Amino acid sequence: MTNKLAVVAIGGNALIKDDKHVTVEDQQVALRETSVHLVDMIEAGWNLAIGHGNGPQVGFILRRSEIAAKTEGMHEVPLDVCGADSQGAIGYELQQALQNEFLKRKVNKKACTVVTQVLVDKDDAAFKKPTKPIGSFMDEAEAKKRESEMGWSVVEDAGRGWRRVVASPMPKEIVEFDSVRLLLDAGQVVITVGGGGIPVIRRDDGELAGTAAVIDKDFASSLLSQAIKADLFLIATAVEKVAINFGKPEQKWLDKMTVAEAKAYLEEGTHFAKGSMAPKIQAAIWYLENGGKQALITNPENIGRALKGETGTWIVP
Numbered sequence: 001m002t003n004k005l006a007v008v009a010i011g012g013n014a015l016i017k018d019d020k021h022v023t024v025e026d027q028q029v030a031l032r033e034t035s036v037h038l039v040d041m042i043e044a045g046w047n048l049a050i051g052h053g054n055g056p057q058v059g060f061i062l063r064r065s066e067i068a069a070k071t072e073g074m075h076e077v078p079l080d081v082c083g084a085d086s087q088g089a090i091g092y093e094l095q096q097a098l099q100n101e102f103l104k105r106k107v108n109k110k111a112c113t114v115v116t117q118v119l120v121d122k123d124d125a126a127f128k129k130p131t132k133p134i135g136s137f138m139d140e141a142e143a144k145k146r147e148s149e150m151g152w153s154v155v156e157d158a159g160r161g162w163r164r165v166v167a168s169p170m171p172k173e174i175v176e177f178d179s180v181r182l183l184l185d186a187g188q189v190v191i192t193v194g195g196g197g198i199p200v201i202r203r204d205d206g207e208l209a210g211t212a213a214v215i216d217k218d219f220a221s222s223l224l225s226q227a228i229k230a231d232l233f234l235i236a237t238a239v240e241k242v243a244i245n246f247g248k249p250e251q252k253w254l255d256k257m258t259v260a261e262a263k264a265y266l267e268e269g270t271h272f273a274k275g276s277m278a279p280k281i282q283a284a285i286w287y288l289e290n291g292g293k294q295a296l297i298t299n300p301e302n303i304g305r306a307l308k309g310e311t312g313t314w315i316v317p
Helices: 024-043 055-072 079-105 140-150 177-185 217-227 259-268 277-289 300-307
Strands: 004-010 046-052 111-113 117-120 132-138 153-156 162-166 171-174 189-191 198-202 208-210 232-236 242-244 252-254 256-258 295-298 313-316
Touching: 004 024, 004 217, 024 046, 024 079, 024 300, 046 079, 046 177, 046 217, 055 079, 055 132, 079 111, 079 189, 079 198, 132 140, 140 153, 140 162, 171 177, 171 217, 177 189, 177 217, 217 232, 217 277, 232 277, 232 300, 256 259, 259 277, 259 313, 277 295, 277 313, 295 300
Parallel strands: 004 046, 004 232, 046 189, 111 189, 117 198, 232 295, 256 313
Antiparallel strands: 117 171, 132 162, 153 162, 198 208, 242 252, 295 313
């Protein structure tokens, strides 16, 4: 293993730039751009484990499944299997983009994808009150039918229709961790915990089983960072830096904050949106409170500058 090991959690903007560029071909273009910045890191002496989001992709897979079930009589695909599908597809696209960039630069590296299960606690409180919307909108009759016949949790979504909601439990263990570690020790770039990992529970007999849930990819990447004792946990997102009072006249961009400062900002409850920046800050805190060295939040195109201390937001113990 190299002296410097980083976990990079890639956000959705590295896969889909905007609502007009969502096709597989568009995603491949976006990943080629992202791979340039990742290979810059590798040439600077970092070995990488890469996590990524999969929200839009899983939604597309679910939608295709629903349409095929209604129009062609095909079976619907369970959510955990949709997650596995997205891991394989995104992993393929990303490892190919990296391998092509290695070829252009004559970098002696290999990239591989590990389809990764992540263990969650079947008694996690999140299962008692699911909040993560997935899949298509439905009318009330269909929603109530699926609730009754399939055990779904459904909610009415701001007058737009009804949707299924699932739990978002905390990750506890990376099932394929030993394989990931062996690949990293061999100098491979490893794409893992895609979409937060495929959520599985452990039954009373010790066997694993997939469960209908969504794990936050930043929390899964934080757990990975802790497990491999990464020197850096880097969250690549849509903004160059983190701001407090975002969008307000008193907005302030942050170059650095300590864990204590980050926790104080979170507790104020007004600085970081729950669905976007808050889980990133929480994931960084979790990593640092469990032996992590440093965390960095920036956008993909500024990774190189951020590592030189020129931009980005650093979070330190």
